[in-house]
Amino acid sequence: MSAASFLPAADDAAIASARDHYHRHGFARLEPALAPADATALHRWLTGEAEWWRVLNQGEDKMFELGPEAQAALAADPARAEALEAAIRKGARDGFQFVYDTVRTADNQSERIARGWPVDRLVEALNSERWLALFRHITGADDAVLVDGQATRYLPGHFLTAHSDAVEGKGRRAAYVLGLTPGWRIEWGGLLMFHGEDGDVERALMPRFNSITLFAVPSLHSVSSVAPAAGGPRLSVTGWLRTTG
Numbered sequence: 147m148s149a150a151s152f153l154p155a156a157d158d159a160a161i162a163s164a165r166d167h168y169h170r171h172g173f174a175r176l177e178p179a180l181a182p183a184d185a186t187a188l189h190r191w192l193t194g195e196a197e198w199w200r201v202l203n204q205g206e207d208k209m210f211e212l213g214p215e216a217q218a219a220l221a222a223d224p225a226r227a228e229a230l231e232a233a234i235r236k237g238a239r240d241g242f243q244f245v246y247d248t249v250r251t252a253d254n255q256s257e258r259i260a261r262g263w264p265v266d267r268l269v270e271a272l273n274s275e276r277w278l279a280l281f282r283h284i285t286g287a288d289d290a291v292l293v294d295g296q297a298t299r300y301l302p303g304h305f306l307t308a309h310s311d312a313v314e315g316k317g318r319r320a321a322y323v324l325g326l327t328p329g330w331r332i333e334w335g336g337l338l339m340f341h342g343e344d345g346d347v348e349r350a351l352m353p354r355f356n357s358i359t360l361f362a363v364p365s366l367h368s369v370s371s372v373a374p375a376a377g378g379p380r381l382s383v384t385g386w387l388r389t390t391g
Contacts, residue, residue, distance in 0.1 A: 152271035295385030317389035
């Protein structure tokens with residue numbers, strides 16, 4: 147992927163349409179996000195060389211990360227795996243709960259450049275003035291100065307319950323989701339769902355390859371469970387447009 151530029155690929159008309167939609171509805175989808183070759187190369191890396199860690203939570207303050215070895219040990223112990231699944235299901239009934247896989251980008255620029263993983267190079271590109279200016283233009287978040295990110299993989303049974311993304315001290319102005327799953331079907335789940343004040347779903351967006359969805363923070367949203375029949379993982383790069391590091 148040495149030739150990947152990760153430059154914005156949408157034309158002026160698509161950008162203008164996204165800006166108008168964002169200011170009217172609080173979210174917008176921009177596509178194509180990247181040059182097709184760059185999006186395809188990212189997808190290839192995420193389905194090939196990337197090392198995925200399983201992340202899940204217990205309540206609001208505890209998060210657990212399971213690396214490849216821990217995941218293999220869990221798969222070899224059915225009783226322990228079922229106990230963990232039961233705890234996840236219980237947590238999702240009445241509270242905030244998530245389970246999915248991640249590849250985290252390095253926190254600072256020097257680490258991203260030194261490591262050089264494709265997802266690091268993408269987030270480095272998203273912090274360029276060209277991308278920042280585009281994000282500010284669409285969202286109106288003129289005080290945003292940085293973009294963070296992680297790759298995510300939702301396998302069957304993975305989900306993220308309702309939350310607003312508002313965390314004190316993080317300076318989050320908008321969230322983004324860069325879809326990297328080709329050929330997804332709406333029946334497979336993994337939908338980005340925006341919740342209304344009446345408890346209904348106001349809008350549900352299907353994962354779409356090489357599109358970037360932006361939405362305001364705070365916005366109550368969730369990711370619906372990926373169905374057992376899904377033809378592959380739900381892949382994306384997600385993060386926030388922020389005012390502070």
